[in-house]
Amino acid sequence: EAGVAQSPRYKIIEKRQSVAFWCNPISGHATLYWYQQILGQGPKLLIQFQNNGVVDDSQLPKDRFSAERLKGVDSTLKIQPAKLEDSAVYLCASSLGTGKADTQYFGPGTRLTVL
Amino acid sequence: RKEVEQDPGPFNVPEGATVAFNCTYSNSASQSFFWYRQDCRKEPKLLMSVYSSGNEDGRFTAQLNRASQYISLLIRDSKLSDSATYLCVAGPSENYDMRFGAGTRLTVKP
Numbered sequence: 001e002a003g004v005a006q007s008p009r010y011k012i013i014e015k016r017q018s019v020a021f022w023c024n025p026i027s028g029h030a031t032l033y034w035y036q037q038i039l040g041q042g043p044k045l046l047i048q049f050q051n052n053g054v055v056d057d058s059q060l061p062k063d064r065f066s067a068e069r070l071k072g073v074d075s076t077l078k079i080q081p082a083k084l085e086d087s088a089v090y091l092c093a094s095s096l097g098t099g100k101a102d103t104q105y106f107g108p109g110t111r112l113t114v115l
Numbered sequence: 116r117k118e119v120e121q122d123p124g125p126f127n128v129p130e131g132a133t134v135a136f137n138c139t140y141s142n143s144a145s146q147s148f149f150w151y152r153q154d155c156r157k158e159p160k161l162l163m164s165v166y167s168s169g170n171e172d173g174r175f176t177a178q179l180n181r182a183s184q185y186i187s188l189l190i191r192d193s194k195l196s197d198s199a200t201y202l203c204v205a206g207p208s209e210n211y212d213m214r215f216g217a218g219t220r221l222t223v224k225p
Contacts, residue, residue, distance in 0.1 A: 035215075042119070042202050042215035043159065056212045091158060102148075104213070106158035 004107030018080040025094030035091040123218035138203030149204040
């Protein structure tokens with residue numbers, strides 16, 4: 001079974017530029033998560049989708065971050081404009097059902113460096 | 116106060132040692148608990164869920180103490196391959212979904 005796919009794997013941009021990340025969850029998984037993991041810290045949930053609806057975006061910095069999940073499958077996370085403190089690994093995860101305690105399967109992440 | 120707090124580590128132990136990690140969570144309404152393992156520059160992977168009655172999977176034992184709001188992970192007979200960061204996860208509750216701790220780094224040495 002294919003895992004969660006993410007692209008790009010690495011991205012280097014200058015501050016104030018825009019960037020977008022893409023995630024393809026495991027086939028059939030209803031729930032999709034975006035996390036930000038800063039070096040030395042645990043993953044921080046940015047946004048959670050259930051099918052194509054947003055369940056939780058309480059920790060998403062909405063002035064610069066946006067995310068969408070078209071047709072309840074793939075998802076994109078955008079940062080516009082980027083700041084130095086956005087340097088982190090952005091992890092996408094998916095889980096099978098709508099139960100909040102479902103096991104989350106993570107993708108390899110996109111490592112963002114903002115210069 | 117962080118929602119999920121873990122031993123800061125790092126833990127450096129010899130092969131064969133027993134090591135224990137603790138984790139506390141702030142929201143008493145949290146319903147589910149997990150331990151994830153994260154290798155260097157890799158994504159987190161589920162190690163085990165934590166059940167109220169405690170559970171064991173080979174050399175790994177997880178326990179939950181709801182009264183004190185802490186979770187523990189015990190690793191017996193440590194192997195070199197156990198070297199990783201161990202992330203504690205608590206949630207969800209009516210206030211939030213899953214919350215990860217900062218992780219505890221373990222290095223097992225020959």
